[in-house]
Amino acid sequence: MAGLSLSNVRKSFGQTAIIHGVDLHIADGEFVVFVGPSGCGKSTLLRMIAGLESVSNGTIAIGGRDVTHLDPSGRGVAMVFQSYALYPHMSVRDNIGFGLRMNGVPRAEVDRKVAAAATALHLTELLDRRPKQLSGGQRQRVAIGRAIVRQPDVFLFDEPLSNLDAELRVQMRLEIARLHAELAATMIYVTHDQVEAMTLADKIVVLRAGSVEQAGTPLSLYDDPENLFVAGFIGSPRMNFLRAECGTDGMIRLPDHRNVIVPLTLAAAPQPGQDLLLGVRPEHFAPDEAVSLNLTVDLVEHLGGASYAYIGSGTAHPLTIEMRDARKVGRGTVLETSFDPTRAFLFDARTGDRLR
Template sequence: MASLTLSDVRKSFGDTDIIHGVDLAIENGEFAVFVGPSGCGKSTLLRMIAGLETVSAGTITIGERDVTDLDPSDRRVAMVFQSYALYPHMSVRDNIGFGLRMNGVPRAEVDRKVADAAAALHLTELLDRKPKQLSGGQRQRVAIGRAIVRQPEIFLFDEPLSNLDAELRVQMRLEIARLHADLAATMIYVTHDQVEAMTLADKIVVLRAGRVEQAGTPLSLYDDPANLFVAGFIGSPRMNFLRAERGADGQIRLPDHGNVVVPLAITAAAQQGQDLLIGVRPEHFGPDLPVRLSVTVDLVEHLGGASYAYIGSGSAHPLTIEMRDARTVGRGTTLATGFDPARAFLFDATTGARVR
């Protein structure tokens, strides 16, 4: 396995810049997840690492090797795509071993590597089946097995679970996490699903418009988002943003909630009249917390273990509040709740920058 370093990597299509000077280091054996909305450049960046897209500027280093201009076959990476790309006329055994046979690997070695990969992925009983006889999750495991037998330095996954239903997605997340632990391999995984990112990653790289907004461990991004975009993207349901103002007395208040004071300890000079937003996660509301709010519920979703109350659904700054016992709460209920300012975040509403 090997580390990966991107140094001022850029990609342009004609006059259109897609990737803007990405600098990133992924350590040997690390599971890194590129996450962001559609069009943010995460798949393009992955394809550049794989060698399927050329690099307009900058360097890509795997281990000690500069691979920026190498062909994909010389980079020692293996890629698993969203589409399974299996040969329908071949068995599972032959699909997994196809690349090895094309490279002239002896049959006995191919058989051994295929058997080892199949055992790791719980495919041994399926080796003689054709792809049409497999479920979606089984087909994706075959595609992963085809990557494993190549023994690459880095595994690349491009939204591999997008074609699966919800239950299979959870199962395959567990399979991929277990595989990473067993192989101690360097893996880079692209997804638009921040739940996948939070549950799989050692390091999350949040991308927007071809730039890295923040990179770090899942909990560091959850606990300490760098800006408004990261705060709203990481966490499910997404963070609430309440309109805030700083008055002449220096106090920060919520004008949409009776001008209640939010005693935030900040060192930055938020100016009087500056457009501010206070971020509070749905799970950080509660009935006995210092900053008190009274809100009217529009809708409640009961999920069994938790319920979500939605407030101000048609407004610019709606609220989602998580509750653990909400059997008596329904549409039109006046809900007394609150939050701890120590768990709130302050942002400049215009620039999106964090105000600390």
């Protein structure tokens, strides 16, 4: 296994820049997730690492070896795609071992590696079946097995669970996490689903419009987002943003909520009149905190263990409030709730920068 480094990596198609100078270090054995909205460049960046897209500028190194201009076969990577790309006329056994056989690996070694991969992926009893006899989750495990037998330096996953239903996605997340722990392999995983990112990653790289917005552990991004975009992207349901203002006295108020004061400790007070947004996560609302709000409920979703109240639907700044016991809350209820200002985040509404 090996670590990976990207230094000022850029990609352009003609005059259109897609990836803007990405610098990133991935340690040996680390599970890193590239996450971001559609079109942010995460799959393009992964394909550049794989060698399926050329690099316009910059350097990619795997295990300290410059692979920027090497063919995919010379990089020591194996890629698992969203589509399973299995040969329908071949058994599971032959699909997993196909690449090894094409490279002239002796049959006994192929059989040994296929058996080991099948054991790790719980496919041993399915080795003689063909893809049409498998579920979607089983087919994806076969595709992963095909990557495992190559014993690559780096595993690359491009939205591998997108074709699965919700229950299978949860199951496969657990399988991939277990596999990473067993193999201690360097893995890079692309998804638009921040829940997948939070549950799988050692490190999350948040991308937007071809640039890295922030990189760090899942909880560091959740607890300490650098900007408005990361704050809104990490967390499910997403963070609430309330319109805020700074008065001439330096106090932060919420004009849409009776100008209630939010006592924040900042290194420097914002400018009076500056457009601000205050971020509060749905799960951080609770009774008896310092900042109280009265909110009229539009809709409540009862999910059993938790309920979500939706306020201000259709407005510029709708709110979602998580509650543990909401049996008496319904449409039209005036909800009395509050939050701890030490768990809130303040942002410049124009630039998106975090104000600390």
